[in-house]
Amino acid sequence: MLRAYKTEIHPTEEQKKKINQGIGICRWLYNQYLATNQELYKKFQDGLISKKEATLSANNFDKYINNEIKILEGYKWINLCGSKARKKAICNAESAYKRFFKGQSKFPRFKKKNKSDVKLYFPKNNKTDWKTERHKINIPTLKWVRLKEFGYIPTNAKVVNGTISKKADRYFVSVVIEEEHKSEDRPYTKGIGIDLGIKEFAVISNGTHKKNINKTVRVKKLQKKLKREQRRLSRKYESFKLKNKNKKGKATRQNIQKQIVKVQRVHQRLSNIRTDYINKTINKIVKQKPSYITIEDLNVSGMMKNKHLSKAVAQQKFYEFRVKLEYKCNLNEIELRIVDRFYPSSKTCSCCGAYKKDLKLSDRVYKCNECNSSIDRDYNASINLENAKIYKVA
Structure with a gap:
């Protein structure tokens, strides 16, 4: 079984220079591949080349870079x-x-400097590559x-490959x-x-409620x-524009870059808090060792x-929750059931099975007209998901 470990590293100034150079070259190759294929596809649309020539494969583009550009x-x-890192980027x-x-997926975006997540890939070619000790690693x-x-990383483990990434002026290593x-x-x-939601992150059919972090x-x-x-970053940009127009402006490129790193660090801090909460929530669920777990196939893009809800939905990280839950279920041999997004889990009564068509989003308590039962809307949905008979196994 393959397992990934990711942790922060403290490279020297010389090592940082090499990492930054490598990430920049991989970003440039990624963008060049997309730009080259865009040009070829336009020629195909204009009838200048055939359909087979409209796409350049990664191997052919790598040969083109090595034989015609690099020289x-x-x-x-x-x-x-x-x-190897160049080939992986392509x-x-x-x-x-x-x-x-x-x-x-949508058409891939071009990678921007200091804004895109570009990784340096290194396979294990020699015995000394990716040798790990308690406090250091041989990359x-x-x-x-x-x-x-x-x-954190096991010392005498068999490493297959690894990558190095940079985020908010911090460096990370991930090994498989x-x-x-x-x-x-x-x-x-x-x-x-x-049942995943916005008011509460998750409501489980056993009565557990996970708050919205x-x-x-x-x-x-x-x-x-x-x-x-x-706001400070925006003002520095405006000041820098005035300076270029020979007007009063104090901001420099160095100050702008420092402020960009500050913004990135706050973004990363928020992302880490949300990811940590998802990891702990999944861990508590899986530790109960249920025979199966049922979730809904949410239409997140919709x-x-x-x-009015897009920001709140994005902050919940529903897709990340599903991916990590699927991984943990496979690891612990738990069946993960996916119910169709059109399954009426909220509008169906968990007591008698009656269907309430006129249920509104503002109705937080489900009141059944047939059996006169009253139950929390999200808790009712989680019970219906547990008892769902039509599903797909992830």
């Missing part, structure tokens, strides 16, 4: 990045490009790099380790249903701080179209 005097800086661009034509081309968290899966023999309880004082203070930092 030029102005492009020798491409060699500052490893060949393969990532190819997979994103193909997903668009398959209808699985190819970078040699030994100090870890921030000691003892091959390890044996140890199944635990624990007693199974009955299945549960989980975005309504806590801690997150609200950080959101206010984010607004202040963004919910995001509502301008």
